[in-house]
Amino acid sequence: MITKEDVEHIGWLARIDISEQETVEYMEKLNSVLGYFGQLDELQTEDVAPTYHVAEIYNVFRDDMVKDCLPQEVVLANTEHKQDGTFRVPKIG
Amino acid sequence: MAKWMSVAQVKERIKESSAEEVTAHYLENIGKSKINGYITVSEKALDQAKKIDSEGHNGILAGVPIAIKDNISVVGLPNSCGSRILEGYVPPFNAHVIEKLLAAGAVILGKTNMDEFAMGSSTETSYYGPTANPWDLERVPGGSSGGSAAVVAAGEAPLALGSDTGGSVRCPAAFCGVVGLKPTYGAVSRYGVVAYANSLEQIGPLANNVTDIAILMDVIAGYDRRDSTSIDSKTEYQKALVEDIKGLKIGIPKEFFGEGIHPDVEKAVWNAIHKYEDFGASLEEVSMPNIKYALASYYIIAMSEASSNLARFDGTRYGFRESGENWHAMVSKTRAEGFGTEVKRRILLGTYALSAGYHDKYYLKALKVRTLVKQDFDRALSKVDVLMAPTMPNPAFKIGEKIEDPLTLYLSDVNTCPINLAGVPSISVPCGFTEGLPIGLQIMGKPFDESAVLRAAYTFEQNTDYHTKRPQEVA
């Protein structure tokens, strides 16, 4: 079962601010879903290989050939927070 | 001009008048809409149609309008994914399918509403408000491609593209009484579709009839070297449209007719199956014992992948941004305000399922169960040509009815999500009504055997009239 502290920790890992009140709500809702997921424990899967992908494809490569890049103004077109051709954000820590 | 037209009828009209007139007709229908199916209507649609008129209608879809789910990138049109966090974001590149459509001469009408980041089965979690079901405006159109299905059902587009991660094309197709196909994983390039769960999802077509689905598949499917999971199956989809299913072996997986299925749905689906028997198909009950675990496996995998896919929405380069005293605080606030509740729940659950100490219990376990589900499909499909079952266990529910309890909502994907785990093709076609609400028949096939699925669907359609029924609410 997920605790309040777990919710706070995964909120930090996922970089989502969660208020006091929300923490409790999330805890309840997430626990009900995790409870449902718990049914998988019924299955014996020690000898079962995981399926990451249904398609068994290997060695998909691209040739080392230069393609056009986006112009700088297009790269920066989706933000107001820019300076001298760069993206500007607040200090990190 | 008829409100609802097939691609053939649209092309006929274009020949008689012009692409411009046809596009204007659809834009007019959109203008009078009661369903909130579009997030963005393209202001360039008419110009695009005029250009096609002036160039002489080259291409399989020359002048044919189409609606695009708002998670598929189109240059110059906002791509919101139904989320506040992508507010104002306009992609500088076209999705592979959009390139193909434009090359075929299609006119893009606009971007359709969806559950935020395709996470939902009702199109209620969109930041841009819910879309109404054209058959009953108080009900949901299904989801997550609810906008795409609803605008096709309401005569606001003859064709649409959706994306299907766990049923997001087939569920709204069933709820809105249209046809929707989830192609085999790898058949259609994912380049340009905003990822929810990469290993599960495919772009899929929605239309009023099976023929139009095949036409659209012939345009959008095929190998794309920008998508490493793309496979060239060389299928010719329209060639599959043959009205003959003699000798077709149909498997009926009883697990898809489980508890909680609406009796009218069960009846309508069995009626359809018996019709196939009349046409010369044989039936066989097949057992897929692990299907009951598919839903949990599906959600764990989808949420895990999503928690990583959605990490890029941090307010740094595009979209919505909150202020914060430092970058991490800015990001945490941006994501708290920019994502809706359901998206945040799934990100948190996915983060948890991948985190140290829980990775094996949830994520790895889900991948192993996926193997078992896939083996169920492999086994069943080794004996029969196609599987048939209800697309949705129930007809469209009321707006607001299930939104509060995530688990209840998740359970509505019970018949659609196993298909995504196995990566096989599956179509939903209209097969009846209950209290004026459409019912969908789901036909599943072997990997890259869309031909069998389409042939079965086409044969049914040619011998029934469910697909010709139109919602009176929006007539």
Next chain:
Amino acid sequence: MVYENPEGIRIGLEIHIQLNKLKTKMFCGCSTDYHNAAPNTHTCPVCLGLPGALPVLNKKAVEAAIKVGLALEGEIAEETQFHRKNYFYPDLPKGFQITQYDFPIVSKGKVVIEGEDGEHTVGITRAHMEEDPGKLVHIGSIGKSKGVLIDYNRSGMPLIETVTEPDMRSPKEARRFLDKFRNILEYLDVFDGNLEGAMRVDANVSVHWGTRVEVKNISSHKGVERALLYEIMRQKNVIRRGGKVSQETRHFDEGRGVTLSMRTKEEAEDYRYFREPDLMPMRVTDWISAIKETLPELPDAKRARFMEQYGITDMHARSLTSKIMLADFYEGVSAKGADPKFAATWTADVFLGELNYRDLAISSYDGERIGFIHAKDPRIKNSFKVSDMVELINLFAEGKISDRAAVEVIRTMLDTTEEKTPSRIIEEKGLFKAEDDLVTKAVAEAIAENEAAVQDYLGGTEKSLNFLVGQVMKKTKGTADAKTARELIVKELKG
């Protein structure tokens, strides 16, 4: 002699190198040639992490990784794949880095270096492929940053991260390892170490077989030895004062030459690795033998061949093969008719010494000339022709110029970009060897004019002889052969 490692020092390195010889980035077609470009001009939807963009792996990057693995005598994995490393940082446009996790392409390799006690083997734990993040510029100092500017030109650059065993026993061995490692990569033609940011090193170090401390962010090659010397001294002092070295991550401040404790994060990171679902696994076994065939002669093999083929000393061979372009230059000079032994001395001792003195780094060789750029200011460039070196060595060998004159010619040529042959410089500067009677005259004068020095020498002070030789050289403007002058003086004074 066996090195006892009296202070129980163990050093392991984690080295990130950019595969900057490739034309394009790891997962997109953007050019890797971004070093002098305006910010955010070498980006596309893929390396900007725009929603919907998908990575496609550069085949040459895999080929390069296999080459590196083979050169490090490592095992190449039969099946290998990419993972996502999930964490938030502004230089990471997708919120995760595509890297390799439990199936690295290379494992269990080794590099033999010239250690404290002769040949010493450093184990390679693993080497894997990954993508580079973008570049951050802090406005103001890091401590009082007002904001951060982000340039994604570097984002998606192909990297190979190599992790060594903690087998190095001194900062000197760590530097030697890096020299050798860089040298191997340049031999493989996958890496140009002269480009900014091409190699970044993290080191872990412990003393008295104790707790490991991680030192991050050592950007320059030379920084590694400095950072380690400082960190070892710091740890020894902690222990001397009775303290305990704590396990931590420290940051190297290049300017001050010290390591600083990094602020511990409020909460531990958890990278939530999982397989990158947008990339398919690789099976490279069939490929390996073909790549093996294309592997060039590597430094150790070349060194052995040089000693054998040209009859030069181990020291010269080692020095000449320490850079592929220098080795090629040397072979060019020898092939064009210079005596290989003279060529070794003049290239390894004089020429290389003069380059180092000028902070010039060898940056090209095209068979005709060897080029170099200034290590700190890449705008300063120069080159040296094979034919000029041949001419110079032959003039010296024939006794037409003195060794001092030859050095003078090399210096002149390095200090100007004017194209002049050695003979021309020798002529202009009057450096042809003095006639014998001129030297004899100068010797006589030097003896006559420096009575005190002569007496000292005869009284047993050897140093005074050097002074007299110096006088002769002065009088002949350096054109005398120093050895001859010395012999003449001794003969004159002692009979």
